[in-house]
Amino acid sequence: MSVLLVCFACGHQQQVFWARTEQRICSNCRARHPILVRNERAIGKRAHWIEWADKPGIPARDAYVKTHGGLRWIQEMRNYKLMWIELKFLKIFGFLATDDIIPLFSEAPTAALMYWVHRDNLEWRRHKQADERADQAYVERVDERISDLLPCFMTPEDWGVKL
Ligand SMILES: [Zn+2]
Secondary structure (H helix, E strand, C coil): CEEEEECCCCCCEEEEEHHHHHCCECCCCCCECCEEECCHHHHHHHHHCCCCCCECCCCHHHHHHHHHHHHHHHHHHHCCCCHHHHHHHHHHHCCCCCCCCCCCCCCCCCHHHHHHHHHHHHHHHHHHHHHHHHHHHHHHHHHHHHHHHCCCCCCHHHHCCCC
């Protein structure tokens, strides 16, 4: 039983045994966390850019340039800060892009890179929401404690306490 690892940076595809997937680094361009497809049916809507097969992928250096250009395209479209490109590039490859890698122009990202960015955004939002929920729970607990201490005619709102 094997799964398919699809690199969103260089297009390298490799069927691997389940046990080996904890490595989750592209053996061609070293991008982290390639997309994992559990079986052929799981490709689903992604069939226009993933097929169940091994593929060599483009050379690593080309993958750096292409990924940087694709990130820049997304950054321009979405009006993100320039730093966003560098942070995502670092997250993907584990090093900052050097001048010889950074292309002059942005380049429409591949479906695979778009998918990665989408997945990364979801992950970020989940973390943020978890943080907010933790904050909210803390505020509610403090509110309860304050209510116990307040004279009965005053509510926490009256104090205007921003905790
Ligand atoms: Zn790769």
